[in-house]
Amino acid sequence: MIIARCLSVLVLMLLGTFATDAVAAEHEFQFANGSSWRGEEGAEVVVVFVENGVEQTMTGNVVKVDGRMPYRLVAVRGEVAGSVATKAIFESDIVSMNSTGEAVVIVDTADSGESSDGGGAAGGGQIVPSTTRGEDGFLKASKPGVFFLPWEGQVGTLARHESIEEIAREADKYGPGQIIVLHINSPGGLVLEGDNISETLLELKKRHRVVAWIKKAISAGAFTALHCDEIYFEKVGAMGSAVMFAGTKSIEGAQLAAWVKDFGDVAEKGGRNRIPAECMVTRTKMASYDKDPETGKVTWYPDMRGEFAISDNTQVLTLNADNALDSKFIDGIANTEEELAVLLDLEEWHEITNRGRKIHENWHRLCERCEKDVKRILRDLQLRPERTISLLEELLVWWDRCEPMMMWDLGRPGGSKDELRRTIERERRQRARNRDRN
Amino acid sequence: MAKTLSLGIATTLLATTSAAGSDTSDRAPVVYVIPFSGQMGTDIHPDIYEDVIKDANEVNPDLVIFRLDSADIDNNFHIANDDRREAGLWQELEAYRDMMMDLQNKLPVDRSKQIMWIEDSVGASSLLALSWPTIYMSEGGRLWGIDAIRGFAEGWQDPDVRAKMYAAWVGIATGFPQAGGFPMELSNAMIEPQHDLGVKFKGREVQFSNDLQGTVWTIDSSDKSVARFDADSAEQVMLSRGTVQNLDDLMFLLGYREYGTADSGEKLVDDYKETWRRTFERCASWLKDARDRQSGGTLADLGAAKNALEKVLKAGQRYPAVAARLRQDYGIDLFQLETQIEAMKRQIAEGRRSGRNRRGGGGSGRGGGGLGP
Incomplete structure (x- = not known):
């Protein structure tokens, strides 16, 4: 069966080659993932490309190839996002392009051409195992796992709410109750984007279990993490330092009061105490806590009366793994994916699709x-x-x-x-x- | 890369006869030594340790020893004669963190078989030193806290913004001793000058405290400097598990009377250091060539200067360490260098064109002359 398919593909490809020999305008493209396409204008193709960081698939005919490498523009006429249009795509935005009839394995879930249920490593070209669709209409993963999204860099430019929305769409295909892990490594960024992130995460939490796994969550990164249902740190993790400033001047007055309140509210929505969260925003707040030696119950104070000092009024708070865990502000520490899997009650680390890694990478x-x-x-x-x-x-x-x-x-x-x-x-x-x- | 194994004997007196007739399970453990020596950010750079990790996985040793010898300040620090160009680079703090985590997680032995041997550590390297829980030190070795973090935020005028930046950097730096499993009190004093450090004992257990009241020993009572240890004081407060003279000594303290060493990691690092440093030296000479020739003023001079700069550019692109030192020592940014080369190319092309035009112009002039009267 496979041999027959390969042969037919070969024949198709050979036919393609012969046919193109007769036509002068043949083009060849080499893509970042190592795949390539060779064909002429008019060829019918399935093209996967990235537009504004979002991956899209389009089936249609190559109308024109214009420009010089590496800035060639490929115009494809066909169906994209449910309507027929001519789309001009930069060659550097193309993830893959296949002539229809080439060896494209269409798998129920992998409409984006990525591996699903593939164990998680990034990178294309893997063998795609099929994923079954349940009677409820949702896709079923072969075993419990996570949707993993590396969320790195400046908030608003590199780390965006659009990426979270995209991984959410992927998780939605598998029905509610999925585990979405945001691996946060961000120095913070735009407050404007913070609002979008807040909206996105509050909505997402209604359907899925959202987990922050923190290497570095500074400022808007901390704001993002506070929204999540669970927070885990890497041993080197840091979270806090969320003083808002414009230009070189920190905010003050009503604006500061509102930001402090926002931070506290978000922490509470995530099931955490607002006192330490507010210390991340301003030097004027304090936090300390007592811990019941028997039950381990933590009592927070907005001053320094507690046995364990977290933040006095000379500093802005950045939590580290030890004090964050001891004060139960976070749910655990995991240095590796395997360790995180244990904390998430999974038998092993398993990424249901590698979509999140792709979103990030692209x-x-x-x-x-x-x-x-x-x-x-x-x-x-x-x-x-x-x-x-x-x-x-x-x-x-x-x-x-x-x-x-x-x-x-x-x-x-x-x-x-x-x-x-x-x-x-x-x-x-x-x-x-x-x-x-x- | 060829792997070589050499057998070191900790002490001949203690050498046992167990090797005779032993099967593979009795073989002497193989130790893989990974040097962290020289300048942080150039000699000690993530680039080379990726290769070391690959190599170590091929060797598959029983034990990994990190030998740390990176000090920004000489032992005679009161003379202040250190070459500041060789001081550790701080800009890459997070790259060091990721490198450290890669080493901890991707080596073929787990952290209980990873030993930090500090020969000397002053500056950014102390963050690496504190990232591993099992520390041994060399006689006379230093483990000084990290003074530079406080300077990171000093450029900010607004006190709240400065506090934010300071807290963020301290938070990131604290991640290193956290990875080593050291208490916050120790990392506070090693990173932030305003924290004192003392110790008290609870049975055999040492407790670090930033409040000197009730402590038995004071390590640091100054609010102007970070805590500093030498091999003795570090051992006394059990930060270091022992003081050693050499690898044999260290292995003996670790309980190995016999061991084999895999030295391919050391070779990789030594080669890398030698190569980038040699390349950097050449850059100095190429830069001088470029300056000399550029002042010549002819097209040939300009071409030669451009060629020299192209060599510098290529070297910087090949070795991040070279790029870092070009930036630090000469204020050269690779993109600016590329721009300068582009501008020179254009100047050369224009020079050639105008030269041709002049020749062409002369020709037509002569022709015109011929056609005249």
């Missing part, structure tokens, strides 16, 4: 590329004034592909999207005038 790769490329564009703008228009257009493209990086991390290089458009127009007019003059 977005981080895109952001990295954006940063690198924009730096190059800005340099070329100085060195190659004759290319100004095309370089500004490249900047515009990056706004479409990776807006959070352009907006926050890179500080709107060349101006906002609108300003860029105007600059391009101005430049064009100027050139036209120069031509007329000459």
Whole structure:
């Protein structure tokens, strides 16, 4: 059966090769995961690509391939997100592309082309085991496991609520009550994004068990972790330091009071005491606790009267593994995935899909590329004034592909999207005038 | 890479006859030594320890010993004659943390078989030192606290923002002694100067305290400096399990009278250090070449200067340690260097074009002349 399929695939591929020999416009692409596609315009393809960090699949015909490597643009006409459209996709955004008839294994759950129930390691190209669908319409994993999402970097640019929403959609396919693990390693970031994250997590917690596993959760990272049903630390974990500031000045007055209240409220929604949480936000708050030696029950105080000091009014609180666990602010310490599995009451560490790792990997790769490329564009703008228009257009493209990086991390290089458009127009007019003059 | 095993005998007097006729289960345990020596952030860099982890897994030793010798300040610290360029780099604190965790979790032996042997540790390396629970020290060795963390937040004027940044860095740095299983009181005093450190004893158990009241020994009573240990004081408060002179000595204290050593890890690290340092030295010479030739003013000079800078760029791209030192010692950022090279290329191209144009112009001029009268 497999041999027959392979042979038919081979025949199809050979036919494809012969056919393309007759047509001049053949194109070849090599993708980041090592796969490749070769074919001509008009070929019918299934293309998996990333747009704004979200992976999408489209089936259609290659209309046109334009530009030069590595900035080729592939126009595909076909169905995407339920409607027929022509989509221009940058080759660097393509995860995989297969001519229909190639060896594409369609698995019930793996509509994104990723491995499901595959044990968790990142990386494509694995053999995809089938996942069954239950009578209730939900997919069934072969054994209990988690949906794992690495959540790293600056909140709002690298670590975003969109990633959480995406892993939630994946978990939803398996019905309510799934375990979603956010592996948090973030220095904090945008308060604006904090609101989106809050909304997303509060909604998500209604359906699933949301777990924070912390390496570093500073500021907005701590705010995110506080929402979760359970919090685990790595032994090196740190959580807190959430003083909000704009420019170089910390907030004060009513704004600070509201932020302190928000932090406390969120901690309580996560089933934790608000006193230590509030100490993460301002130096003016204090926290200490007593611990019943028999029952282990912890009593918190908003001052220093407790036996164990957590934060006095000269410092901002960052919890570490020891004091966080001893005060029962967190649920446990796990250095490895296997140790976390034990704390989660799982027989072993098992990732139901590797979707979360893919979401993380794709977005981080895109952001990295954006940063690198924009730096190059800005340099070329100085060195190659004759290319100004095309370089500004490249900047515009990056706004479409990776807006959070352009907006926050890179500080709107060349101006906002609108300003860029105007600059391009101005430049064009100027050139036209120069031509007329000459 | 070829692995070599050499047999070390802790002491001939104690050598037993057990090797004779023994089967494989009786063989002397193999020790894999991983050096952490030199400058933190260059000599001690995650890049090379990834290779070491791979190698150790191939060797599959019974015991791993981390030999730490990284001090920013010389023993004669009152002379203050240390080369500040060789002081540990702090910018990569989180990279050190991840490197440490990789070593703890990915080596073929668990943490109970991972030993930290401190020959000398002053500066960022002390964070690594405190990341392993089983510590031995060399005679005369130092384990000084980490002064630099307090400086991380000093650039912030707003006291609340400064407090935030300070708390965040202290939190991250504290993760290292937490990984080693050391109490918060110890890490407080090793990281934050304002904390005192004393010890009291409860039976055989040592209790560290930041409140000197009721303590038996005072380790640090200054609010201006972090706690400092030498081999003796560290052993007395049981931070170090023993003071040793060499590897044989250490193995003897660990209860091994015979052992074999796998030295491929040491070779890997030594080679790496030698190579990046040699490359960095060459960079100094290439940079000088570039400066000299650039002042020449001709296109050929410019081309030669560009070539020299390209070599520097390539070296920086190949070795993160070289890139770090280029940044620190010369203020050279690789991207800026790349930009400079691009600008030079353009200048050369324009120079050639205008040279050709001049020649072409002359030709047509002559032609024009011919066509004239």
